[in-house]
Amino acid sequence: MKRLLPVLILLAPAVAIAELRVFACEPEWAALADEIGREHVQTYSATTALQDPHYIQARPSLIAKVRRADLVICSGAQLEIGWLPALLQKANNRDVMPGSDGYMEASSWVLRLDATANVDRARGDIHPQGNPHVQMNPHNVTAVARALAQRLASIDADNSETYRSNLELFLEKWQAAIAGWEARAASLRGKRMITHHKSWVYLQDWLGLEAVANLEPVAGLPPTATHLSRLTKEFAGGVVDVIVRAPYQDARASEWLSDRLGVDAIVLPLSVGGTAEAQDLITMFDDIIDRLLRATHHA
Numbered sequence: 001m002k003r004l005l006p007v008l009i010l011l012a013p014a015v016a017i018a019e020l021r022v023f024a025c026e027p028e029w030a031a032l033a034d035e036i037g038r039e040h041v042q043t044y045s046a047t048t049a050l051q052d053p054h055y056i057q058a059r060p061s062l063i064a065k066v067r068r069a070d071l072v073i074c075s076g077a078q079l080e081i082g083w084l085p086a087l088l089q090k091a092n093n094r095d096v097m098p099g100s101d102g103y104m105e106a107s108s109w110v111l112r113l114d115a116t117a118n119v120d121r122a123r124g125d126i127h128p129q130g131n132p133h134v135q136m137n138p139h140n141v142t143a144v145a146r147a148l149a150q151r152l153a154s155i156d157a158d159n160s161e162t163y164r165s166n167l168e169l170f171l172e173k174w175q176a177a178i179a180g181w182e183a184r185a186a187s188l189r190g191k192r193m194i195t196h197h198k199s200w201v202y203l204q205d206w207l208g209l210e211a212v213a214n215l216e217p218v219a220g221l222p223p224t225a226t227h228l229s230r231l232t233k234e235f236a237g238g239v240v241d242v243i244v245r246a247p248y249q250d251a252r253a254s255e256w257l258s259d260r261l262g263v264d265a266i267v268l269p270l271s272v273g274g275t276a277e278a279q280d281l282i283t284m285f286d287d288i289i290d291r292l293l294r295a296t297h298h299a
């Protein structure tokens with residue numbers, strides 16, 4: 001008995017609260033799972049918003065997390081092709097294999113942009129299945145939230161009503177937030193953006209921003225001197241409104257071009273935690289719009 005007692009104490013909370021373990025590839029999906037699952041889920045994100053989700057190591061600690069996961073949620077569309085297949089294979093957890101209820105790709109639930117832009121594939125474009133950075137349109141997040149609530153309900157049927165009501169509560173505040181963002185961002189329509197990587201196509205599509213160029217010559221290839229000097233010639237004379245990069249992208253190309261074009265180069269959070277202000281999904285979009293308005297002088 002003496003020996004058993006500590007074990008029983010340790011097990012007690014696990015029995016009291018049925019927690020689903022959610023393994024997210026990116027922080028935005030962990031944040032969404034927290035919104036829908038609340039106390040019934042324990043979320044973990046493989047990457048932080050300060051890491052490039054295209055490229056991380058399939059390290060043993062991540063394999064262990066996938067092995068114990070009840071649900072894996074990732075952006076998909078090959079964003080994680082460099083590491084997720086290896087994680088899934090090594091973890092060998094039948095519950096979260098592609099095709100099972102415990103595996104979902106957010107990009108499967110939205111209308112994917114750039115899906116036919118395969119012309120650059122041979123030159124190294126890393127988005128052959130369309131653009132995977134779908135979290136940058138909050139309407140996409142709505143679609144993923146609905147799908148996620150269904151998955152949680154199907155994996156954990158006992159709490160299915162809770163997931164449904166959490167979804168409704170989330171969507172209520174989310175739809176109100178979207179209306180606010182769309183009103184605040186009205187003056188951004190038509191603003192011309194140069195972006196480091198094609199991380200913002202859904203944001204541009206949503207807010208009517210114009211994507212004029214990328215610092216990467218082809219999605220996934222680092223900026224080159226030739227490409228940058230071509231951009232200075234093409235966009236000389238005030239035809240660009242802002243240059244945007246994600247927190248994990250090297251500032252040098254942005255800053256260099258910013259100096260030459262006389263345009264602000266800014267960092268926007270691409271996920272939750274990408275800036276100090278982006279604490280959750282709502283404050284992430286608040287901050288994106290704040291920063292764009294400031295940079296384009298409409299604040």
Ligand SMILES: [Zn+2]
Pocket residue numbers: 054126127132133197198199219
């Ligand atoms: Zn990408």
